[in-house]
Amino acid sequence: xxxxxxxxxxxxxxxxxxxxxxxxxxxxxxxxxxxxxxxxxxxxxxxxxxxxxxxxxxxxxxxxxxxxxxxxxxxxxxxxxxxxxxxxxxxxxxxxxxxxxxxxxxxxxxxxxxxxxxxxxxxxxxxxxxxxxxxxxxxxxxxxxxxxxxxxxxxxxxxxxxxxxxxxxxxxxxxxxxxxxxxxxxxxxxxxxxxxxxxxxxxxxxxxxxxxxxxxxxxxxxxxxxxxxxxxxxxxxxxxxxxxxxxxxxxxxxxxxxxxxxxxxxxxxxxxxxxxxxxxxxxxxxxxxxxxxxxxxxxxxxxxxxxxxxxxxxxxxxxxxxxxxxxxxxxxxxxxxxxxxxxxxxxxxxxxxxxxxxxxxxxxxxxxxxxxxxxxxxxxxxxxxxxxxxxxxxxxxxxxxxxxxxxxxxxxxxxxxxxxxxxxxxxxx
Numbered sequence: 001x002x003x004x005x006x007x008x009x010x011x012x013x014x015x016x017x018x019x020x021x022x023x024x025x026x027x028x029x030x031x032x033x034x035x036x037x038x039x040x041x042x043x044x045x046x047x048x049x050x051x052x053x054x055x056x057x058x059x060x061x062x063x064x065x066x067x068x069x070x071x072x073x074x075x076x077x078x079x080x081x082x083x084x085x086x087x088x089x090x091x092x093x094x095x096x097x098x099x100x101x102x103x104x105x106x107x108x109x110x111x112x113x114x115x116x117x118x119x120x121x122x123x124x125x126x127x128x129x130x131x132x133x134x135x136x137x138x139x140x141x142x143x144x145x146x147x148x149x150x151x152x153x154x155x156x157x158x159x160x161x162x163x164x165x166x167x168x169x170x171x172x173x174x175x176x177x178x179x180x181x182x183x184x185x186x187x188x189x190x191x192x193x194x195x196x197x198x199x200x201x202x203x204x205x206x207x208x209x210x211x212x213x214x215x216x217x218x219x220x221x222x223x224x225x226x227x228x229x230x231x232x233x234x235x236x237x238x239x240x241x242x243x244x245x246x247x248x249x250x251x252x253x254x255x256x257x258x259x260x261x262x263x264x265x266x267x268x269x270x271x272x273x274x275x276x277x278x279x280x281x282x283x284x285x286x287x288x289x290x291x292x293x294x295x296x297x298x299x300x301x302x303x304x305x306x307x308x309x310x311x312x313x314x315x316x317x318x319x320x321x322x323x324x325x326x327x328x329x330x331x332x333x334x335x336x337x338x339x340x341x342x343x344x345x346x347x348x349x350x351x352x353x354x355x356x357x358x359x360x361x362x363x364x365x366x367x368x369x370x371x372x373x374x375x376x377x378x379x380x381x382x383x384x385x386x387x388x389x390x391x392x393x394x395x396x397x398x399x400x401x402x403x404x405x406x407x408x409x410x411x412x413x414x415x416x417x418x419x420x421x422x423x424x425x426x427x428x429x
């Protein structure tokens with residue numbers, strides 16, 4: 001097949017696991033002989049040291065530039081022109097590449113008219129892999145004009161323009177997507193989007209995945225470190241909804257209330273600087289700052305080696321995670337996991353089987369579960385081994401690629417059958 005992938009970002013430009021799925025599946029499909037093309041934003045493409053392959057087209061304008069002070073001005077001067085340029089590019093690529101189908105990935109901060117155009121150009125041949133809640137979110141400019149200014153100076157510029165911008169947006173017609181064919185990384189995402197009003201025609205749960213072979217190299221010494229410091233790891237974007245403060249609070253309970261001292265916690269991630277400072281202040285107030293190390297976000301290629309340095313992953317998310325890629329990476333790396341089974345994570349974690357589960361946001365419950373692993377090293381090893389088996393059996397990217405490949409084949413075959421059965425203009429009825 002000739003497959004056109006449409007995504008807001010594409011590695012090395014990523015915001016999270018969604019874009020990594022797009023890359024891994026694209027590479028997997030190309031490895032199976034399919035012709036794959038990627039159309040994505042030009043975000044940070046100027047930072048690449050060398051040009052990418054010709055089948056990756058980094059030419060789309062984002063709806064609103066990230067971290068730009070000129071977005072208010074762009075709304076009035078270039079928003080419509082950028083959208084027209086995006087649509088023209090997509091029309092040209094579909095005409096030149098003649099894809100059998102299109103696969104839509106993350107559309108956050110891209111004009112919604114792009115997938116609508118794809119549905120029109122390739123009727124019944126557009127599928128969606130919906131890995132987050134973008135179909136139900138407002139546009140970035142809606143959020144921008146609703147939100148407060150970052151500072152007083154920005155407010156002096158933004159406030160007078162807000163009313164005019166809102167009048168313009170009130171006249172905009174929100175594009176309606178057909179969603180005739182859709183895949184979801186978890187049943188939770190499918191059901192949550194249905195609750196929000198998004199109902200796909202043909203839908204299927206295709207679990208998110210990772211390249212487990214990169215993580216599942218056994219370290220025979222990991223669980224023989226009797227009497228040594230037990231190493232905890234937290235990985236993720238540093239924002240309050242990720243709940244890492246719960247892990248710091250639980251560490252405080254362990255050290256202050258239970259006199260556990262042979263422990264350390266490493267927090268790996270970047271994001272909200274204010275939240276990071278809040279975490280550091282919390283560690284100081286709880287008297288555990290000497291036990292906590294903060295490291296910036298790591299490139300994907302370095303993550304397998306990072307996981308092998310630790311014993312237990314603490315997954316502390318408070319918000320309903322669509323999936324939980326970090327969970328699967330740690331499980332494949334044979335770490336024991338203590339996690340909050342929020343959202344799609346509940347389809348990964350099985351309490352007492354491949355992990356221990358605690359109530360989201362409950363530091364006392366998290367500390368209690370960690371103590372079980374401290375007191376029972378055999379349980380820690382048993383859960384870690386089961387986690388590795390589960391990750392490799394259920395969440396490997398080859399399985400994900402196969403399921404998506406089969407879904408696209410059926411969609412294209414059905415569309416061709418429909419084309420053959422449709423009467424031509426000269427047919428008699």
